[in-house]
Amino acid sequence: TQLLEQSPQFLSIQEGENLTVYCNSSSVFSSLQWYRQEPGEGPVLLVTVVTGGEVKKLKRLTFQFGDARKDSSLHITAAQPGDTGLYLCAGALNSGYALNFGKGTSLLVTP
């Protein structure tokens, strides 16, 4: 059973479009992280959110942690081909546990 469910599984859009991907769970997390993975490489950390309701912005990327700390979303404004990759959310149940990862959303942005 997957602890973190991500949707959609695949997303193909054109350059300039906006998109939102989701990460949902029935469990409460002490923190949640988003990673991006490119083919042939390991995931790279984008952001960590800790507080329920927290919103963080990283250039065109906006991350939100749900009030109940069970879900999160990633919004990309004006997507570019360089945003193509696998977006993974990962949560820690508490500080003593390793991260659980969702299966990811595979994003393709075409020119």
Place this chain on the structure above:
Amino acid sequence: DAGVIQSPRHEVTEMGQEVTLRCKPISGHNSLFWYRQTMMRGLELLIYFNNNVPIDDSGMPEDRFSAKMPNASFSTLKIQPSEPRDSAVYFCASSSSGALAGGYTFGSGTRLTVV
């Protein structure tokens, strides 16, 4: 810093053979994690170490898998004997102060193919 270094990058082996994957974490990181990634199951935690001590190995599939961390700068994941269903990309990651800190730094992975 060169980041987390894994070797080999690719490994093709025959069923029944022993496979050893290696990892050098980032200097100063006190936690090390081994994950396996497949299309079907995504990233699965196999085992993690804190200060060289195994903390949680509940993700290790079966007795054919074993992991060691003899010192702070080196870890191995061994599969003996290997089976075709072990084919996957194996990642090593390291971090300081656990998951709440600056996230995990992953290596580039070892793509294992068992034929």
